[in-house]
Amino acid sequence: MQSEILPQPLKPGDLLQVIAPSGVLRELEAFEQGLEIWRSRGYKVKIIPKIDDKWGYLAGTDENRRNQLAAAWTDPDCRGILCARGGFGSTRILENWHWHSGDSILPKWLIGFSDVTALLWSLYNIGISSVHGPVLTTLADQPDWSIERLFNWVEGRPLAALKGCGWGGGIATGILLPGNLTVATHLLSTPIQPNFDGVILAIEDVTEAPYRIDRMLTQWRLSGALSKVRGIALGGFTRCEAPPNVPSFSIEEVLRDRLGDLGIPVVSNLPFGHDGPNAVLPVGVEVTLDANQGILDVITQYLD
Template structure:
């Protein structure tokens, strides 16, 4: 089992750069509020000059978004990268992409940023599955503090959900958005799933679509490798009106409960808040009897 390298903890005065690697930015006021949260903590936040550009539904052309990411990653003065929003587009800039061999730095985001986080994990570096700059300001105070605890090197409190029974599993935490992760299947971006605790969430996907994706995972054989599953929010995942359907909760139970591995649901991460920050590629303990995810460690204890 291989855990990822955590970047050095951030401290006041560190420079962070804001990039738009995915969808076109629309929530400018929300972004500015979140930038001010970082600045109020003593960080220097540099916003890309072309952050307000768009190319269709994307924040900019692929080569420009790729350059934003590469420039921030290779900047020796930059200690962290704050993603402005999700949407769609990060997978496009990962074609023929290799992470430059520089000092590891923090990469923070979720939703479509899943692709970047998993690609970075493949390079052996941990990122943060957590609020983007268009959502951070709406997070509860405990969630905001958790994000800063993570990047500043303080211990993380356990997360509490609903245990499905099945005992305790320890493995490498791999959090992400189910839809984005499903579209990474059979690509070079998909990590090795041996000994993984898979943490997934989603939003605005009808139950039949969740069913279809989880069935694809079952058929791929990947669920036979993971040691446990942590389920976050599956918000606004209702069936269309007047159409016969299972609920999303019924779909999750039907497609996952027979896997014979520990599962915890209703954990506070994902879309629509709260979105508790999770480190990618660290060792965690998932207790499906107590309904907790805890002991966020950068490596196995001796």
């Protein structure tokens, strides 16, 4: 079990680039508010040309979005990459993709969640830590503590533990791998699927009916992927209710049924995901998951 390489801490004055690797940018006011938060902290933020490009439901063609990512990743002056929004599309640009992770390219921050899960996990596979956290169109809706948590981590300060609901089952230590359940499920049995040995899996989702969550978690069980996981941290599963007057389990019942018999620590109701606080989770760092106390705590911290 080995932690990922952490990019060097950011500092005011650093250059960050904004890309749109997934869906069409529609929330322009929220986008501007997110930009202002970064700029108000003293960062130079460069937006790629035609950030509002459209190709169907995608923010431009695969080639154009792939070129955006490549340009930002290989720019020696760029210290971090901010994703504009989620949606769908990041997996498409990972076909025949290489991160150019040679010595000439220093690891840099990549920040996002939801559909950006595919990029985060792809970076994890080459040993580079990234950040599961708010995209620009959701950043301004975050509570102050969540925004401060983001800047604490990328600027090299320690993170506070997160508190949820422990299901019992003891304590596990492992490497944190956060992501969106739907996106992660569609990465199973692809070259982007990471090795789950020794992993604390952190998952969340939105607008998926209980039977769909059941179907995805059943796929994880049948694939054998969950047999390698040391613990599971559950964030928000928002707007995941069944339609009215349709017989259904609740989302809580589905999660308990599909995950409660694995014999590993599980903590639910942690404050990350859609439609609420989206506490930053570093990808590929060592954490402790305490299912007795309901706590997720980051062990890997920056050294002074």
